Amino acid sequence: MKSLKTVVRDVAAQLVVSRDYSLPMCMRLCYEPADPYVVRAVFFVHGDEPVEWVLGRDLLSEGLKASAGDGDVRVCPAVGPGDEAMYITLGSSAGTALLEVPVQVIKSFLENTETLVPRGTESGRIDWDTELASLLSQD
Numbered sequence: 001m002k003s004l005k006t007v008v009r010d011v012a013a014q015l016v017v018s019r020d021y022s023l024p025m026c027m028r029l030c031y032e033p034a035d036p037y038v039v040r041a042v043f044f045v046h047g048d049e050p051v052e053w054v055l056g057r058d059l060l061s062e063g064l065k066a067s068a069g070d071g072d073v074r075v076c077p078a079v080g081p082g083d084e085a086m087y088i089t090l091g092s093s094a095g096t097a098l099l100e101v102p103v104q105v106i107k108s109f110l111e112n113t114e115t116l117v118p119r120g121t122e123s124g125r126i127d128w129d130t131e132l133a134s135l136l137s138q139d
Helices: 057-063 103-116 128-137
Strands: 007-018 021-031 038-044 051-056 073-077 085-092 095-102
Touching (some): 007 103, 021 095, 038 057, 051 073, 057 103, 095 103
Antiparallel strands (some): 007 095, 085 095
């Protein structure tokens, strides 16, 4: 099942450098129903090539309420009453980045993805024959 609809949202984020200093950056979230379990996050830092990470849609959703994830990607809400941010931590062999993003934008983005593909129905959107053929063709 293919769909031409894609959910795309540009997000004004902050790259947290220290407790007192952060750099503004743009993050573009993309969700395609043909790849229903993931959200592609493209990060644009002034002067550098964009960097893309693949995030689990469920991970982002869980991270709105509590700490979620382990390994290279972790997500958690800001702590305290009235906090309107959430944090995404990305780690690689090159280092770790801590991003602060507005929680309402992430909530709205996820609601839009769930309008296209409700949670729990993702597997019905995958062309399993094509996926199996792709796996079997790899050496």
